[in-house]
Structures are given as C-alpha cells and as structure tokens.
Amino acid sequence: DTGVSQDPRHKITKRGQNVTFRCDPISEHNRLYWYRQTLGQGPEFLTYFQNEAQLEKSRLLSDRFSAERPKGSFSTLEIQRTEQGDSAMYLCASSATKTQYFGPGTRLLVL
Amino acid sequence: DAKTTQPPSMDCAEGRAANLPCNHSTISGNEYVYWYRQIHSQGPQYIIHGLKNNETNEMASLIITEDRKSSTLILPHATLRDTAVYYCIVRVRQGGSEKLVFGKGTKLTVNP
Numbered sequence: 470d471t472g473v474s475q476d477p478r479h480k481i482t483k484r485g486q487n488v489t490f491r492c493d494p495i496s497e498h499n500r501l502y503w504y505r506q507t508l509g510q511g512p513e514f515l516t517y518f519q520n521e522a523q524l525e526k527s528r529l530l531s532d533r534f535s536a537e538r539p540k541g542s543f544s545t546l547e548i549q550r551t552e553q554g555d556s557a558m559y560l561c562a563s564s565a566t567k568t569q570y571f572g573p574g575t576r577l578l579v580l
Numbered sequence: 581d582a583k584t585t586q587p588p589s590m591d592c593a594e595g596r597a598a599n600l601p602c603n604h605s606t607i608s609g610n611e612y613v614y615w616y617r618q619i620h621s622q623g624p625q626y627i628i629h630g631l632k633n634n635e636t637n638e639m640a641s642l643i644i645t646e647d648r649k650s651s652t653l654i655l656p657h658a659t660l661r662d663t664a665v666y667y668c669i670v671r672v673r674q675g676g677s678e679k680l681v682f683g684k685g686t687k688l689t690v691n692p
Contacts, residue, residue, distance in 0.1 A: 502679065504682075510684065511682030511684055511685055512624065512682050513682070514679040514680065514681065517677050517679060519676070524676050525676075558621075560623055562680075567612060567629070568614075568626055570626060571616075571624045571625070572623050573622060573623045574622070574623050
C-alpha cells in the first residue's frame with residue numbers, strides 16, 4: 470500500500486497524559502498536513518509542512534500541541550496534558566502538487 | 581470559515597445519477613474547487629477537482645458554472661457503496677501556506 474499511513478489507528482488515554490501520533494506520507498510528497506475532526510463536523514486544519522518547515526499553524530493548535538517533520542519525511546503530532554476536549558479523529562494528508570491525499574486517521578479518546 | 585455551502589442530506593436510488601450541488605459564491609479567480617467523500621470512520625477520499633472547466637474522471641463528473649459561483653458533482657450510476665458524506669471544498673492558498681477548509685458536507689444515502 471503506497472498511501473498515507475498513520476499510527477496508531479486508535480488511542481485511549483487518561484486525562485493529563487501525553488500522546489504522540491505518527492504520519493508517514495506518500496513517498497516523495499513534500500507537503501504534509503494535519504487536521505482534526507470531531508463528531509458530526511468536517512475536518513479542521515491544524516498545521517502545514519513543506520519539507521521540514523512548518524509554514525502554518527492554526528489557532529486550534531494550542532501550546533499543548535506540537536508537530537514536527539524531521540528530515541521532511543514522516544511527521545509526529547504530540548499532545549501534552551491531554552484534555553477530554555482533545556477527543557477527536559486526527560487526520561494526516563500529503564501532497565506533491567495541489568491534491569491532498571488523506572490517511573485513515575488516528576482516533577483519540579481521552580477519559 | 582468554509583467558503584462553500586451544501587445541503588445537509590440527500591437521497592438517491594441505486595443505479596440512478598446522484599447530483600450533489602455546492603455554492604461557492606465568494607470563490608476567488610485562482611481558487612480550485614475540490615470534492616472529497618468520507619465513509620464512516622475513514623479518512624476523506626479525493627474524488628475530483630476543477631478550476632473553470634468541467635472535469636470527468638473514473639469516479640465522477642464536476643460541472644462548474646460559468647460564473648464559478650456554484651458547482652455540481654455527478655455520480656453517474658450510484659451504488660450502495662457511494663453512501664458517504666461528500667465535501668465540496670475551496671482550496672485556500674495564503675502566502676506560503678495552503679489548506680482545505682471543510683464545511684459539514686452533504687450526507688448522501690443511496691437506497692436499494
């Protein structure tokens with residue numbers, strides 16, 4: 470499978486714990502995006518990387534959130550001190566030109 | 581905020597064409613219209629995109645009005661597997677960044 474992959478697919482954690490998600494983009498896609506989706510809503514943009522540079526961060530990305538893309542390949546999204554409001558699907562997408570291709574998402578549940 | 585508006589839900593009979601409308605009256609001249617769909621608990625799946633001209637691929641056709649203020653996604657022969665939420669999106673580029681701004685989409689139900 471040469472699509473975008475995300476790991477883990479599901480994560481259950483307790484409030485206050487830190488969690489980290491990984492995204493592996495389609496090979497040679499230099500652009501990578503993170504989105505968050507809550508129940509009944511469309512995905513909301515979080516952040517955008519071009520190669521290893523983080524070019525935009527949404528206001529949704531509070532200080533507890535950090536994303537990295539070392540060496541311009543895979544990316545990680547870390548949430549520190551999780552809150553119940555962080556429960557959502559976290560989606561990663563990658564692109565080479567205009568079209569973004571999404572991964573299956575990581576579903577986070579904070580108890 | 582999303583730059584598109586779509587009906588919240590639609591129904592279609594299996595084997596018939598599904599025509600999903602979208603309004604994007606504030607779209608800028610160089611902004612593309614994208615369509616994605618999302619089947620329950622999966623990531624959004626790319627369907628088609630266009631700028632000014634009508635487009636067709638193996639999945640669907642996209643009809644864009646001449647003034648670019650609205651478009652229609654056409655699934656020519658809907659199947660039960662086409663039941664999903666369909667998102668009409670304007671791709672936003674600002675400075676060196678770009679993103680997709682989703683609305684709530686249209687829940688399409690294909691009935692047997």
